[in-house]
Amino acid sequence: MSEETKYVPPEVWKWEKENGGKFSNINRPIAGATKEKVLPVGEHPLQLHSLATPNGVKVTVMLEELLALGKTDAEYDAYLVDINAGDQFGSDFVAINPNSKIPALLDRSTSPPTRIFESGAILVYLAEKFDAFYPKEPSARAECMSWLMWQMGSAPFLGGGFGHFYAYAPEKYEYPIDRYAMEVKRQLDVLNRNLSNRRFLCGDDYTIADMAVYAWYGALVLHNIYDSAKFLEVASYTHVIRWAKEIEERPAVQRGLRVNKRWGPEERQVPERHSAKDFESAKNFDIEEQ
Numbered sequence: 001m002s003e004e005t006k007y008v009p010p011e012v013w014k015w016e017k018e019n020g021g022k023f024s025n026i027n028r029p030i031a032g033a034t035k036e037k038v039l040p041v042g043e044h045p046l047q048l049h050s051l052a053t054p055n056g057v058k059v060t061v062m063l064e065e066l067l068a069l070g071k072t073d074a075e076y077d078a079y080l081v082d083i084n085a086g087d088q089f090g091s092d093f094v095a096i097n098p099n100s101k102i103p104a105l106l107d108r109s110t111s112p113p114t115r116i117f118e119s120g121a122i123l124v125y126l127a128e129k130f131d132a133f134y135p136k137e138p139s140a141r142a143e144c145m146s147w148l149m150w151q152m153g154s155a156p157f158l159g160g161g162f163g164h165f166y167a168y169a170p171e172k173y174e175y176p177i178d179r180y181a182m183e184v185k186r187q188l189d190v191l192n193r194n195l196s197n198r199r200f201l202c203g204d205d206y207t208i209a210d211m212a213v214y215a216w217y218g219a220l221v222l223h224n225i226y227d228s229a230k231f232l233e234v235a236s237y238t239h240v241i242r243w244a245k246e247i248e249e250r251p252a253v254q255r256g257l258r259v260n261k262r263w264g265p266e267e268r269q270v271p272e273r274h275s276a277k278d279f280e281s282a283k284n285f286d287i288e289e290q
Contacts, residue, residue, distance in 0.1 A: 022168040026083055031098065037090025042077025042274055049079050049093060050103035052261035054155070054215040055119040059103045060273075061211050061256030062126050062133070067276075068252040071130045073109075078273040080260045120152045123208040133208045140202065147201045147209035150190075155216045157183045167226040181232060184220075188237045191217060195239035199246075210247060218244035255279055 015029050039049060046063070050056035066074035081087045081102050088100045097104035097117035105122050107114040107129075116122045124145075127134035135141045162180035165173065191213070194201065201209045219225045221234045221241050229235070247253055258270040258279065270278050 026086060026088075031100065032089075033091040033094040034086065034089040035091065037087065037092055039090070039092040039096075040077075040079050042079075044075045044077050044274075045107060045109035046074065046076035047079070047106040047108060048076050048103060048260075049081050049096065049105075050260045051081050051083060052257065052259060053102065054159070054219060055101070056103045056260055057215040057257060058119045058212050059105065059122050059126075060259040061215070061253050062123055062208060064252040064256040064259075065211070065250075066126065066130050066132055069130075069132055071132065074126070074130055075275070076273070078259050080262060080271045082262075118152075120148055120212060123148065123212060127208050133206065133211070135202070135205065135207065140205075143202045144207045144209045148212050151209070151212045151216065154187050158187065158216055158220065162228070163226045166228060166231070185232060188217065188221075188232070188234070188240060191243075192237045192239045195243045200243065206247070210243075214244055214247045214253075218247060222248065 050059060063074055063076050093104060094100055096106055096115045099117060103119055103122060105116045116125045135144050157180055162184045165176040165180060200206050201213060217240060221237060222244050258268055259273045261269045262271045
């Protein structure tokens with residue numbers, strides 16, 4: 001960058017809406033509702049308001065896995081939140097998640113109803129509520145929680161950092177792309193080394209940590225998110241690929257990937273989910289076609 005174009009931070013930063021890249025219309029430096037909007041309510045105690053982005057997929061996969069275990073009380077209604085239309089700034093949604101991000105879960109089986117926001121917190125809540133996918137032994141539980149927190153702290157470097165500057169920013173600059181590409185590759189190396197002698201992240205058992213990490217890093221190594229597979233040499237992380245493929249072959253994961261989805265082939269979309277019948281139109285889905 002030449003001296004003439006070098007950016008000098010102003011004394012006081014001011015928000016300029018037009019300077020935000022692809023998602024500038026939904027980003028702002030303040031919180032709170034911008035409009036009155038009533039959320040729909042279904043028949044089940046668990047009410048999910050989400051979108052099939054990686055953070056949303058974590059929760060729908062967990063709910064479908066619980067149902068596959070026979071946990072019938074995990075039946076849920078899932079409503080799509082259109083973030084491009086600003087649904088996350090509606091009054092009812094903000095009452096569940098003051099951070100205005102998906103996913104948001106309301107458990108109406110408690111009195112008063114319990115709100116849970118942040119995808120990792122939702123996974124822990126559901127794991128404890130249904131006693132599944134979360135180790136009981138203290139050391140094993142600590143390992144699971146460590147990998148879950150690793151994902152929560154690492155994914156912003158992948159999505160908000162690398163993904164933004166590589167794929168969505170209005171202009172591409174070498175420094176931020178190099179900085180975040182280096183960190184994403186370091187994270188992939190962390191996973192690859194750990195999975196070199198473990199079937200799943202914490203050992204032989206599939207846990208909420210796998211669901212959380214798969215949603216982001218499985219998508220990265222298997223589905224070329226951000227069109228970055230060659231750039232990041234994801235094919236070299238063979239243990240991560242093996243692990244992600246095994247998870248993605250699970251029927252519950254395949255169902256969870258479709259919930260609150262409104263893009264891609266129509267037969268793979270389940271924008272709203274209220275029962276297992278909602279998947280019938282996608283029953284012939286073949287994983288090899290992805």
